[in-house]
Structures are given as structure tokens and as C-alpha cells.
Amino acid sequence: MIVAGDDAHTRLVYRSPEVTAFFPLEPATRGHTLVVPNRHVADLTDLTAREAQDVGEAVLRSARAIRSALSPDGLNVIQSTGEAATQTVPHVHFHLVPRWTGDRMTLSWPAGAAEDDQAQNQTLAAIQSVLFSEAGAVAPEDRRQHLSFIQAVITRMSQASSSSKSWLLPIVTLTYGYAITKKSLLVALLGCLAILVFGVLDANYLKQERAFRKLYDDVAAGRPIPAFSLNPTLASPAGTRQNYWPDRRDLRSWAIAPFYGPLILAGLGVVGWLLSRRYS
Structure with a gap:
């Protein structure tokens, strides 16, 4: 297992007690890196606050190392949760994908807004209501x-x-x-x-x-x-x-x-x- 360090073929970037960073088997671009929490967590929202901090720091640290070592034109940070969001591996992971002009990566957004202004206001209010109520319940x-x-x-x-x-x-x-x-x-x-x-x-x-x-x-x-x-x-x-x-x-x-x-x-x-x- 990669997190446990049992896979000798893994190109390990670094490992800490909380987080592991490594190259996937088929990197999309040069320097493509995965950052994962060591504890098995299938859904992003199931991370603890401490794990989220550890993963976030590892993503930032790895991104800085990639930018410094490879000097890409840009960098995608990709995280997918759920089948509808193209998650295929049931373990939280972040893709750090260095980008160069004309590389083989293809990412595109649909044209136009998904909701009209009134619907967006309702969606915003719903999310903010849950966000604040959760924060208030904690402290x-x-x-x-x-x-x-x-x-x-x-x-x-x-x-x-x-x-x-x-x-x-x-x-x-x-x-x-x-x-x-x-x-x-x-x-x-x-x-x-x-x-x-x-x-x-x-x-x-x-x-x-x-x-x-x-x-x-x-x-x-x-x-x-x-x-x-x-x-x-x-x-x-x-x-x-x-x-x-x-x-x-x-x-x-x-x-x-x-x-x-x-x-x-x-x-x-x-x-x-x-x-x-x-x-x-």
C-alpha cells in the first residue's frame, strides 16, 4: 500500500505521519503529484479539522516545490468528491498538476450561469445558513x-x-x-x-x-x-x-x-x- 510505504514502485515525493505525496502511475503532466491523508477517508467532508490543516499545508508545500523545481506556466489543484464529480478512487486525494501552454491536459467550463440571479441568491442563503449554524453550534x-x-x-x-x-x-x-x-x-x-x-x-x-x-x-x-x-x-x-x-x-x-x-x-x-x- 502506498500510504504504508509497501509499494516499492511508488515514486514517493515525501511522507509524514499524517500525509503522503507521490506521483501517480500515469502522470498527466511532468511533475503531476497526488497528496493524500494517511488515514482512510473516502469523502472530503469527513476530514477532521486537524487532517484538513495537515493536507492543506502539504498541498501548499508540494505546490511551492513543484513551481520552484519545474517552473511551469501554471498549476491546477484538483480535488473530486463523489462519482458525479469524477471521483474514481474512494480515498480523499488532491491532484497537483503542473501546466504548460499547449500541454495535453484539457479542462473546460460550461458557458453561461447554471442558475439565474434569484436562484443564485437562494442557493447562497442556503449555504450560508448551514455554514453559520454549524460554526455557531461548535462554539x-x-x-x-x-x-x-x-x-x-x-x-x-x-x-x-x-x-x-x-x-x-x-x-x-x-x-x-x-x-x-x-x-x-x-x-x-x-x-x-x-x-x-x-x-x-x-x-x-x-x-x-x-x-x-x-x-x-x-x-x-x-x-x-x-x-x-x-x-x-x-x-x-x-x-x-x-x-x-x-x-x-x-x-x-x-x-x-x-x-x-x-x-x-x-x-x-x-x-x-x-x-x-x-x-x-
């Missing part, structure tokens, strides 16, 4: 820890919003008071500018807080979000462009418009009063 504590990380970011965004308001109030009081007492139009305009800057900054905090709340809801609901990811764009539909500027609904929020709106109106009132005195 439910990971999801709770993930949620605590997201909640910490939400809390930090909320605190940053409160701090921006606290910093702005003395700035507005100082600039508006100075502008009125000293009849300084420039200081009044600086006060208005400070309100605009802090308002946009605060609205962005709100935008980020909402994005992380959406991420929190998706993780809590068991949607397919990578473990411990703190990227809120993963909770957005595919293809959505990331916009770092506050949206209209952020600016019109009760936490933004009712606070910054009166302050900017007061500043414009001061500016108008100073202009009227200047040209009166």
Missing part, C-alpha cells in the same frame, strides 16, 4: 464574546458623541460672547464653523454607531458574519460602497439636528446682527 460562547466586542465599540461611539457636545458648548459660549462684546464678525464666523465641524463629526459617530448596531443584530440573529469580525460593512448588501460621510438621516436625527440646529441659527443671528451694525 456558542464565541458568539457571545463577539457581541460583547461589538457592544464595546457601540458604547465608545456613544461616549464620543457625548464628548463632542460637551467640548462644543464652551467653544460656542466663548466665541459668541466674544463676538457680541467685541463686535467681531470673524470670531462669530469661527463659532459657526466650529458648530459645523463638530456637527459633522458627531453625525459620523452616529452613523458608525448605527452600522455597528446593524452588525450586532446580524451576529445575534445568526447571519453569516466571520467570527470576531468588527467590520460593519459585512452587514451591508454585497457591492455596497462604503461612505464615510454622514447621511441625510444622520444629520436629521434627534441627536444631531435639534442640538446643532439652534446653535448654528444663533450663530447666524449674531453674524446678521454684526453685519447690520457694520453697514448701518
